[in-house]
Amino acid sequence: MGGKSAEHKISLISGREVVKNLDPKKYDVLPIVVSKDGVNWRIGEGKKNFKFEILNLKFDLAFIAMHGPYGEDGTIQGFLELLGISYTGSGVLASALGMNKIASRRLFEQVGLTVPKYIVLNKKDDPKIIFRRLKLPVFVKPSNQGSSVGTSFVKNKKSLEKALKLAWEYSAHALVEEYLNGIETTVGVLGNYNPQALPVVEIVPKTEFFDYKAKYNERLCDEIVPARIGKSLTKKAQQIAIKAYQTLGCWGFGRVDMIIKGQKIYVLEVNTIPGLTPVSLLPKAAQAAGIPYHRLLDRIIDFATP
Secondary structure (H helix, E strand, O other): OOOOOOOOOHHHHHHHHHHHHHOOOOOOOEEEEOOOOOEEEEEEOOOOOOHHHHOOOOOOOEEEOOOOOOOOHHEEEEEEEHHOEEEEOHHHHHHHHHHHHHHHHHHHHHHHOOOOOOOEEOOOOOOOOOHHOOOOEEEEEEEEOOOOOOOOOEEOOHHHHHHHHHHHHHHHEEEEEOOOOEEEEEEEEEOOOEEEEEEEEEEEEOOOOOOHHHOOOOEEEEEEEOOOOOHHHHHHHHHHHHHHHHOOOEEEEEEEEEEEEEEEEEEEEEEEEOOOOOOOHHHHHHHHOOOOOOHHHHHEEEEEOO
């Protein structure tokens, strides 16, 4: 838990919640906290740096509760594979693709999934191209962050430059996408070869959009399970979620974010290590499906790499 990303604090909350809910009769748990700079690896709340000692520890499985770059993008997965240690969640390639909004969008388009209209800009590109292809308002996002870190909702030309600069602080490329006035939803997925879609969650933020604050403050967002969209649209959303999950080659568990506008479903992204905090969407969807938190953790462990 923890790690070298803007989601360090959220990862700690996820990790501590996982530790608290793992059945002590089944598992002997060793919490490893990676510092914000990635240098110090500590056991629990201890002060001693165990970074190199950890390499020699013998354990059966690493439960990854690290969000964002270095934890969710294939980096820690590759490290564990080099050590021959099994771990929860998707492998190196699927993790890297899930973290990269641009690469995943292109794959979604290739398999026939619908995505919002978008363009990709780096620092040398002329921002005027945005106005030739998209209408305001738009979302500006870094290509490789989660939890809406570095994301801006741009309603006028004045705020565009600031939004692009913010996105480029986190990534070499900014994703600029059309605003869709629809129902924001997310679908949790569990499994490997025959994944199961959980109930659709409807997200109703009380802020301007579902930003970092709204994601981790229950007072700033209503999350409705099951979503108020009808049976046929629910089934369609679940099928699309599984297709997006499988397109990236995901494994174990994940969460697919979508916008529903009319009868059309737009795929935004796949989260390969979704939040596991007490207010996170995946545990809420699992609970609605009759899977309490500790059983969800058992499932994630059962689906882990062999």
